[in-house]
Amino acid sequence: MNCKLFIFLFLAFCCLAPSGCANVGNDTANNTLTETATNASINPGDSNRNAGLRSSIKIEPNSPADVVRTFYKYLREHKFREAIFLTNLRPAIEGLTETELREYQVDFERIGNAIPENIVISGEVISGDRATVMANLPGEDPDKTEVQKIELRKDGDVWIILSVDEAAEARIKKEGKNYFRLLRIETHEDEARDMLDRISRAEFAFAMQKGGEFADLETLIKAGLLPNDVRTAESTGYNYKLFLSDSKREFTALATPAEYGKSGRLSFLLYSDGTKTPQIISRDNGGKPLSR
Structure with missing residues (x-):
């Protein structure tokens, strides 16, 4: 990444x-x-x-x-x-x-x-x-x-x-010039899900050292727990945002396509209150962020 x-x-x-x-x-x-x-x-x-x-x-x-x-x-x-x-x-x-x-x-x-x-x-x-x-x-x-x-x-x-194998070659012949566009969308969506999972693991690793308090994106990046490119959609195709509760014991992370239909179609949401296993939900929301 x-x-x-x-x-x-x-x-x-x-x-x-x-x-x-x-x-x-x-x-x-x-x-x-x-x-x-x-x-x-x-x-x-x-x-x-x-x-x-x-x-x-x-x-x-x-x-x-x-x-x-x-x-x-x-x-x-x-x-x-x-x-x-x-x-x-x-x-x-x-x-x-x-x-x-x-x-x-x-x-x-x-x-x-x-x-x-x-x-x-x-x-x-x-x-x-x-x-x-x-x-x-x-x-x-x-x-x-x-x-x-x-x-x-x-x-x-x-x-x-x-x-590519025969199945992929058949798909390429069918989709033609649209193949790379669709493949890029699928790849960016897979990477967005992986990045949210990485954010979740980074938050819990940080919280273990800070008495259960979570951190914002910049803090996690500076701590070496997240890559720099989570800041921009330039290489990821997605915009990431992280919200903390006032107590810093709950967090919500969002991943939204930078260009709907081009860099991705699905919007993602990750939520954790610090007590349950974080869950990632996703759906086509027309390029808009998901909400709980």
Whole structure:
């Protein structure tokens, strides 16, 4: 949730037609790429001799490995349209105008900023119209990389990355350019519920140290119990407000869409009198705050 807003620049000419991204090896068509990779077949019995052993795989232009390499290159460069055109998410973005695409700036940059500078391609397996590429990518711990498998499918003469499963791909084809808008709404609503749960836990952690008294948002943030972005809807899509009773032994927290129908549809309310398990209620209230 601690995402910073950066200036998002789009190229004047992006891939807008199916043929626009067919040749994903344009950056490398005139030279052979070689990626250094960890040798996955080191003999355990030769651990001393092979310690730190590195090998290389040759990456041919327009091959599955080249598509993966180009995809992450585009993400790092924040060329999100070009990157997504290399995946089965393409129907969700090819109908978007540049103005519409900019609306997802913060959401896409969360991904782009997490891509390491060097992606190590460690293997490529092709079987008919399917392929698997192995690469070192951030795992659950964003500060560490691990070998992950990236699946691809050949459509005509082009390899595409399977970013989503068949069910999601069918949904994307059905919703088209509305897919990211609806997905963002769902994501922001899930995050709003999670944030209210986090506020609840922060309040009780604070109260345990303060004789049962709760605190306002700023106090919880300064105590390191809540992230800074709870102050603004810039990255969360929701406005958060916290109200304390005069005795500071009851609190009510609200989460309301910053832009109804765009950043979220559901409004949320969390209430606690300090004696019962806090409950979160939500409903579509037309973008207005809920009340008890």
